[in-house]
Amino acid sequence: MANTVNGREVRPVQALVHALEVLEALGEHRELGVSELSREIGLSKTAVYNILGTFESLRFVRRDPSSSRYKLGWRLNELGALVLSGNDLDPVVTRPLLQKLAIETGESVLLSVLDREGVTYIDRVESHRPIRMVAAPGRQSPLHATASGKVLLAYQPAEVIDSVLDGTLTRFTDSTITDPAKLRKQLAEIAANEFASVVRENEPDLSSVAVPIRDYSNEVIAALAIAAPADRLDSDSAREGVLSSLRDTAQEIESHLGVNHS
Incomplete structure (x- = not known):
């Protein structure tokens, strides 16, 4: 077949x-x-x-x-290291910034890329808190039910978005959005506001906030996210509190990719 x-x-x-x-x-x-x-x-x-x-x-x-x-x-492991070294998101550069963000927010930090019709986490730094989100590098998650996935999907060409929205949109929790029209509207808002937040959509006890990372050509090549137990990111004020730190870290990473923010 x-x-x-x-x-x-x-x-x-x-x-x-x-x-x-x-x-x-x-x-x-x-x-x-x-x-x-x-x-x-x-x-x-x-x-x-x-x-x-x-x-x-x-x-x-x-x-x-x-x-x-x-x-x-x-x-x-050797081949995985070669994949990372061949990526613009060099862990030698990004890892210290992810660690700094995890310490600053007290939450787990995820760096991810679009991988066909899913989001793949290429690096992460876990929160020091006893109750925290854990995601191993290489793990793949759905585009339509995660903050990282929605950020990555929002900046894709129309045909890519159509392909995902016309496909199977699995409902993982009661909060998962599976209506293509609602998702399309949400993706437009994400692209305009340059961030995504997801509350209990992929896992019932998990919420996340993500921002895009661009390269020198202004193409979105990755997403940077904070993920935490839902009760720590349920409120708008809590999500807004980590958003500023996320954006600052994303800009630092972008500077290493040749983006001029001046």
Whole structure:
């Protein structure tokens, strides 16, 4: 069955799809044996064993000799570092700014990019508070139900927005907006006001505020967000309180990307 990627029809290589399903299952469960992986992804034990053997020889997975269970390998970490180093959002520059923002607001800070029809978090600094939002780098979230996602979607061409709004808009909580007309109106307001706030839309106990990050060509390439337990960001005044800090940090990051704010 062919898929459409960026307007092009692509026929997936099934063997590669199965191999990547093995990696994704290990990423989700941390550690699995051959039989567990076989049940998890619906492949024969022989196929799973051969995939794992190939990945182990290439350092994409590692096997615990005492338990014969498998974990993700360090080669993936090396490739992830290459992805980040090839990105304009160099963590050497952005990480100290994210840390400073987390200390200033007392909340978790998320840096994310648009990744096809989702938002992918490429870095985060967690709040020091015992109750806080946690999001691992690489995690993907929906565009229509997160502040970061809405900010990134708001500045996309009309055809991209249409594609998302015409697709499946999953309701995650009672607060999730799934009406395309309401979302379209909200996205226009976000683009005009240059920030998005979401209250209990993706998770019932979580709220967030996000602002865009632009590069030297004025293109929005990322979103910077504060995420916290909903009771700490439920009020307009609480969200406005972190918005100023978010905008200041976004401008600092943009300065490193060649944006002139003078």
